[in-house]
Amino acid sequence: MEPLTEKYRPKALDEVVGQPENIETIKKLLEKRESQQIPSLLLYGGAGLxxxxxxxxxxxxxxxxxxKFNASSEGKKETAKEKIVPALRNAWRPKVVVIEEADGLSGHAQMSLKEDISQNQSTKAILILITNHIDKIVDPIKSRCMPFEYEPIETKQIKQHLEHIAKKEDLDSDLNGEIQKIAKRADGDIRKAINQLDRETLIDDDKTKETAKQIFGE
Ligand SMILES: Nc1ncnc2c1ncn2[C@@H]1O[C@H](COP(=O)(O)OP(=O)(O)O)[C@@H](O)[C@H]1O
Ligand SMILES: [Mg+2]
Known part of the structure; x- marks a missing residue:
């Protein structure tokens, strides 16, 4: 069975919960992409946002x-040069090049991307750097990207999202008050909340089976 975090992974920008300003700005950038080159984007903030x-x-x-590249496993300067830079330059059709855990690139490795971040007019690639540790991104890279800070998501919005998932999954609408508790405990991390809901659904399943057993016998 697919985890709920995968099943309910946003497919469109409008499905991203709780980051309205970031999403609005990104949508505007995309609307203008015929006439204006999209800058490199730097998405930063805590996990699960x-x-x-x-x-x-x-x-x-x-x-x-x-x-997609994951910099924590490709931290060497050579990897940036040998893999990421070619991916950016050889883009003949629209391409999104994502560097996850960009802070895993050494300062040197980050710098080897500098040229491609600032002058990517000649390419159809959009570079997106993602990090939970903005302080580990070197200034020359930071200053060349458009920054988007991801904030912890409000409990109310996490709760709404969990309710939406619960409904789609045919679960009891508030799981006996558990949804409110899960949303609160997640402390802004919506992935954590969805994973917790996943766990509860198993327990809920057992309860249902238990009740069925009592009613219908084994
Ligand atoms: N803002 C959000 N809106 C809806 N679902 C989200 C959101 N943030 C995280 N999720 C859920 O958590 C999973 C992991 O999210 P991800 O985008 O990888 O978080 P991050 O990169 O900020 O750590 C997603 O597949 C989705 O199920
Ligand atoms: Mg992530």
């Missing part, structure tokens, strides 16, 4: 190829 989902939704919305 929709940064990766936003990058994927961008690719979906403009029908772009998605090319």
């Amino acid at each position: 929709g940064k990766s989902a936003t990058a994927e939704a961008i690719a979906n919305e403009i029908n772009a190829e998605l090319s």
Whole structure:
């Protein structure tokens, strides 16, 4: 069974919960993309707030190829030069190049992207850097990207999203008050909340089976 976080992964920008300003700005950038080059984007903030989902939704919305790198496993300067830079330059059709955990790139490796971040007029690639540690991104890179800070998501919005999922999954609408508790405990991290809901659904399943057993026998 697919985890709920995967099943309910936002496919469009409008499905990203709780980041209205970021999403509005990104939509405007995409609208203008015929006349204006889209800058490199830097998405930063805590875990489970929709940064990766936003990058994927961008690719979906403009029908772009998605090319993903994880910098924590590709931290060497050579990797940036040998893999990421070619991916950016050889884009003949719309392409979104995402660097997850961009802070994993050494300062040197980050700098080897500098040229491609500032002058990507000649390419159809959009570069998106994602990090939970903005302080580890070197200034020359930071200053060349358009920054988007992802804030913890309000409990109320997490609750609404969990209710939406619960409804789609044919679950009891508030899981005996658990949804409110899960939303609160998640502390702004919506992925954590969805994972917790996933766990509760198993328990809920058991309860249902238990009740069925009592009614219908084994
Ligand atoms: N803002 C959001 N709106 C809806 N779902 C979200 C959001 N943020 C995270 N999620 C859920 O959590 C999963 C992981 O999100 P992700 O975008 O990878 O978070 P981040 O990159 O900020 O750590 C998604 O697949 C989705 O199910
Ligand atoms: Mg992510």
